[in-house]
Amino acid sequence: MKPMESQFYDIIGDVHGYASLLKKLLKTMGYSKSSGTWTHPEHIAIFTGDFLNRGPEIRESLLIVRSMVESGAALAILGNHEYRAILYHIKDDNGLFMSRHIAGNRNQIQKTLTSFKNYPDEWKSHLKWMRTLPLFLDLGKFRVIHAYWNDGEIDKLKNSFPGGKLKKSLLKDIHKNHPVESAILYKILKGLEFRCPKDLIIKCNKGMSRKLFTINWWDSPEDKTFQELSFGNKFILPDYHVPTELAPHFDPYKPDQPIVFIGHYCLSEGAEIVQKNICCIDSCVDSTGVLSAYRWSGETELNKENILRIS
Numbered sequence: 001m002k003p004m005e006s007q008f009y010d011i012i013g014d015v016h017g018y019a020s021l022l023k024k025l026l027k028t029m030g031y032s033k034s035s036g037t038w039t040h041p042e043h044i045a046i047f048t049g050d051f052l053n054r055g056p057e058i059r060e061s062l063l064i065v066r067s068m069v070e071s072g073a074a075l076a077i078l079g080n081h082e083y084r085a086i087l088y089h090i091k092d093d094n095g096l097f098m099s100r101h102i103a104g105n106r107n108q109i110q111k112t113l114t115s116f117k118n119y120p121d122e123w124k125s126h127l128k129w130m131r132t133l134p135l136f137l138d139l140g141k142f143r144v145i146h147a148y149w150n151d152g153e154i155d156k157l158k159n160s161f162p163g164g165k166l167k168k169s170l171l172k173d174i175h176k177n178h179p180v181e182s183a184i185l186y187k188i189l190k191g192l193e194f195r196c197p198k199d200l201i202i203k204c205n206k207g208m209s210r211k212l213f214t215i216n217w218w219d220s221p222e223d224k225t226f227q228e229l230s231f232g233n234k235f236i237l238p239d240y241h242v243p244t245e246l247a248p249h250f251d252p253y254k255p256d257q258p259i260v261f262i263g264h265y266c267l268s269e270g271a272e273i274v275q276k277n278i279c280c281i282d283s284c285v286d287s288t289g290v291l292s293a294y295r296w297s298g299e300t301e302l303n304k305e306n307i308l309r310i311s
Contacts, residue, residue: 048263078146145261221242
């Protein structure tokens with residue numbers, strides 16, 4: 001079912017299996033449960049992805065999100081956790097799972113698999129449903145994507161997924177034969193990353209060497225310190241400048257472009273407006289016990305007063 005038309009949207013950050021907090025958040029925003037799903041008479045909810053893994057109520061969280069989407073009360077996009085879950089169950093042409101069943105991947109998804117241990121058919125149904133979800137939304141006045149937006153790269157993905165559905169054969173083809181599109185998929189789900197060359201040692205405030213970290217994509221990377229370049233990392237990088245020859249190259253998201261809502265970055269200090277037209281609504285619920293939403297009602301410049309946090 002298509003969602004009803006609305007001038008009011010509630011963009012909800014990464015739920016990660018915390019159904020009780022999600023229900024509390026929905027109730028606080030005026031949603032009520034009717035005929036098995038949560039609805040609002042005027043508002044549409046939008047989930048930024050990552051409703052799986054980590055929390056204690058994964059199955060219920062997924063049921064809530066899916067029922068709201070299917071009833072037209074919500075929209076949802078894929079996060080990296082849903083995408084990895086999909087790839088975890090698809091074999092490539094060599095008979096290997098596209099998301100390898102190695103310790104790191106298995107540990108990430110184990111809570112979800114355990115939640116559905118007694119509901120295998122339901123889990124298969126959810127996997128199939130998740131492949132119908134979009135990778136991003138462009139609603140004109142605002143956009144929703146899990147971690148990173150770039151107009152040119154989004155246009156490339158639109159050509160790669162003309163029907164929007166992530167068919168197994170298409171996913172296998174993208175990962176095998178289209179490295180550019182595959183790299184874009186990784187970026188929109190995980191964000192931009194800076195990888196240090198082998199001979200550069202960068203130590204964080206915890207005394208650990210950091211060879212890889214996520215960076216912000218709305219400021220020019222020129223003349224930035226490592227800490228200024230960093231975004232969404234659970235450590236603090238040194239405050240000295242990135243050598244010019246190592247500075248990453250990308251087109252920053254300009255302040256006059258449409259509003260973008262993102263999740264993914266697990267901000268320990270809670271949801272944040274990082275630029276007047278970019279809001280990260282992921283308040284790192286598994287660590288902070290806080291779930292956040294942004295209540296959008298037509299504004300072209302974000303307002304921190306519209307962020308709601310529930311604990």
